[in-house]
Amino acid sequence: MSATANVCVVIPAAGLGERLGLNQPKAFVSINNWSLLSLTIKRVLEISRVGHLIVAVPADSKAEALDHIDRAMRDADRKIAFDVVEGGETRTESVKNSLLALDQLDSLVLVHDAARPFVPKSVFENVIEKLDSGSKVVIPVIPVSDTIKTVDEKSEVLNTLDRSKLRAVQTPQGFAREVLSEIYATADLQPTTDDAGLAELAGIVVTTVEGSVESFKITTPFDLEMAQSFMNRK
Numbered sequence: 561m562s563a564t565a566n567v568c569v570v571i572p573a574a575g576l577g578e579r580l581g582l583n584q585p586k587a588f589v590s591i592n593n594w595s596l597l598s599l600t601i602k603r604v605l606e607i608s609r610v611g612h613l614i615v616a617v618p619a620d621s622k623a624e625a626l627d628h629i630d631r632a633m634r635d636a637d638r639k640i641a642f643d644v645v646e647g648g649e650t651r652t653e654s655v656k657n658s659l660l661a662l663d664q665l666d667s668l669v670l671v672h673d674a675a676r677p678f679v680p681k682s683v684f685e686n687v688i689e690k691l692d693s694g695s696k697v698v699i700p701v702i703p704v705s706d707t708i709k710t711v712d713e714k715s716e717v718l719n720t721l722d723r724s725k726l727r728a729v730q731t732p733q734g735f736a737r738e739v740l741s742e743i744y745a746t747a748d749l750q751p752t753t754d755d756a757g758l759a760e761l762a763g764i765v766v767t768t769v770e771g772s773v774e775s776f777k778i779t780t781p782f783d784l785e786m787a788q789s790f791m792n793r794k
């Protein structure tokens with residue numbers, strides 16, 4: 561893949577944020593008056609190779625999403641082509657719907673959650689660089705610092721996993737466009753918590769690159785408090 565291949569970023573932002581419990585889609589929740597969606601798009605706009613953005617949002621939220629996209633583009637003083645699509649019941653369906661809006665020229669596609677608004681530019685660069693060098697599926701990961709055990713239905717420990725082989729997986733997850741389209745085209749699409757999971761099911765090699773602790777995912781009220789502190793840090 562040439563180093564000038566067009567990059568499209570898909571942002572699944574159609575989740576309801578039930579664990580956050582604020583009765584609004586998580587992507588529209590604000591920190592310091594900036595929605596998670598706007599913050600995320602501002603980060604995406606720092607990557608000059610990205611020329612197309614596709615955002616999946618809950619049904620009936622398209623107008624609100626347009627405001628958040630517009631605000632990010634005005635603040636970054638950079639406007640790129642974008643599409644807003646209706647998400648589905650699961651993240652997997654939201655991404656699948658998003659892929660219908662891909663442009664012929666989008667040869668690399670990065671899928672990045674709106675729930676990770678502080679992803680550093682370096683992580684996008686790591687993923688794009690690996691795709692440029694020929695990898696078809698690339699995911700950013702970080703080492704795991706907790707010891708991880710599996711438990712049974714009685715909450716009793718079954719075993720302890722070898723931590724040196726474990727990685728916590730983040731987004732953006734990057735794909736050669738034809739590979740992403742192929743893994744989402746299967747008729748009995750299984751919901752997976754990340755996109756690379758579908759590649760694994762299809763037997764496609766998934767390559768890892770360095771992620772960042774700053775790219776933490778906002779899921780719970782405590783995560784939102786941490787995000788607030790992170791944004792206000794000196």
Ligand code: CTP
Nearest residue numbers: 572573574575576577578579649650651654674
């Ligand atoms: N997402 C999506 N469509 C869905 C579900 C999730 O686009 N049907 C998106 C979310 O908006 C988020 C990302 O996928 O950016 C990761 O999902 P998650 O953190 O689980 O967010 P929510 O589904 O909103 O949260 P919850 O599971 O607590 O309701």
Ligand code: MG
Nearest residue numbers: 575576577651
């Ligand atoms: Mg969810």
